[in-house]
Amino acid sequence: MLAATPTTAEAVSAASPLPPEAALTEIAKIASGDLAAWARPIDEGTYPTALLHRLADAGAFRLHLNAGNTLGDAIEGMSLVSEQCVSTGFMAWCQNTLVWYLINSENTAARDTYLAAAAEGRILGGxxxxxxxxxxxxxxxxxxxxxxxxxxxxxxxxxxxxxxxxxxxxxxxxxxxxxxxxxxxxxxxxxxxxxxxxxxxxxxxxxxxxxxxxxxxxxxxxxxxxxxxxxMSFVKKMRGGFIMLQAGMAVGLIRDCIALMREVEGPLGHVNRFLEVQPDQMAQTLAAIEQEVAALAATPFDTSDAYWRRVVSARLLAGEVSVQAAHNAMLHCGARGYVAAHRCQRRLREAYFVAIVTPATKQLRLMLDQMPA
Structure with missing residues (x-):
């Protein structure tokens, strides 16, 4: 049973006790600590209920409950999680998207009953x-x-x-x-x-x-x-946020793939320098993606055709670069990244998920094809 339901304004206030900087610091601490240790069991089938509640307590699912419902902080929170584990980053996206639905709903009964509960992680879902x-x-x-x-x-x-x-x-x-x-x-x-x-x-x-x-x-x-x-009209209102929130998975994954490439520069740099893609190049590509994502995340309620095209294009690029980054991380790591215990092979498998989760690469291309020139 849920507690007595507050008004929507009270629900938003109650669900936002931490400033974004403090929340992101705590999320990063959880991600680099317990989540990093549990990434392999999660990948193999363990649903991390306790970790999701810890992330909720840190504020991970209420960073888009701000004055303009901008999404930059929420995306960064998911990026920090996805640097360690895209499975958990995906669950964070599911939870954040559930909150996003409630933020955008015009049904006050639904908002008042479920918004704070979802944002605080008292109810989990997707x-x-x-x-x-x-x-x-x-x-x-x-x-x-x-x-x-x-x-x-x-x-x-x-x-x-x-x-x-x-x-x-x-x-x-x-x-x-x-x-x-x-x-x-x-x-x-x-x-x-x-x-x-x-x-x-x-x-x-x-x-x-x-x-x-x-x-x-x-x-x-x-x-x-x-x-x-x-x-239909509801989806048009919230679709930009729905898709842009997914960028957190890609950004976090690409960051760690760059880190993997850099980790082997000492022992393997003398031969890895002959590979076509180097970590500095990938870092430049990531910086451009993050810049575009940040700009789009600032205006999630823009319903213009031009904005929608940018959102779809950015999401397409994020998925494609995720696969490229994981592929090149594997080439840089070589045999040591190919063993089951190494996170490099997990990153490669996770990257394909980023590219095929709805809207998948092929659907994004279809969507762009159907848009006005």
Missing amino acids: TALSNPMKSFYDIETLKLKGKRVEGGYTVKGILPWVSNLGADHFFGGIFAVEGRDTPVMALFDCAAPAITLKPCERFLSMDGTGTYGVQVRDLFVPDEMVLADNA
Whole structure:
């Protein structure tokens, strides 16, 4: 049970006790300490509940609860986490995105009940927008279907992959509504008897991210849990933030790949100098990405075509450079990076995730192709 619900203003205030500098310092301390030690078990399938709560206590999931809901600090927090473990960086993105949904919702009942709880990590959860984001570009059809009933909706369907979930977690999802042209977006409570979480097959990486197949069988979703009656306009409002927050995974990963390249300069620099990509070049590329991400993160509610093109282009570049950085880190490390105990091979596997998580490289290119010149 949640505590008595404050007003939205009170919820934001209560969820933001630390200044960003202090929060980022504490996040960095957790990341370089306990998270670094747990990165391999997480990669192999351990869901880090305690670490997520520690990050929440440090303020990791409320850095975008500021006067303009700018995203720079939230992205930096995820970058610090992803420097050590992209699986945990991805879970931080899931949690931050759940908060982002609530920040943007015009349903005061949903905001007042869940915003502070999600921002403070009292409830954990994720985002089930992989299928809807693909459906908006005719890659898939919506897998959740609903119909209007008194006081809310009944919803059914199956989602193959939703992350950062557990028996007491929440997620945001979109469902088509019988007799309506526009879908609805709402919160879903995994504790509901009508929701079943099914374990997924083993992945190449990211097995500790609480990723499940979700079966929804005639779930009643009350109006109080509706985030947007018109999911299409809602997504247009918050899509820039949804995608830009993912940059934290890429930035953190690329930083560590550069560090890996530098770590072997002493023993292997005499031969690594013949490789085409050097750490200084990669650092320059990263600096340009971070500069563009910072500029875009400052105005997440810009709905102009020009801004949207920049967001999609920046996200595409971040994914492509993640793979390039991890590939070159492996070449620089050589055989020592190819052993199972070395983080270099984990970075290579994680980089492919950054490139294929929705919106994946191919979808981002499709999106750019469909935009006005």
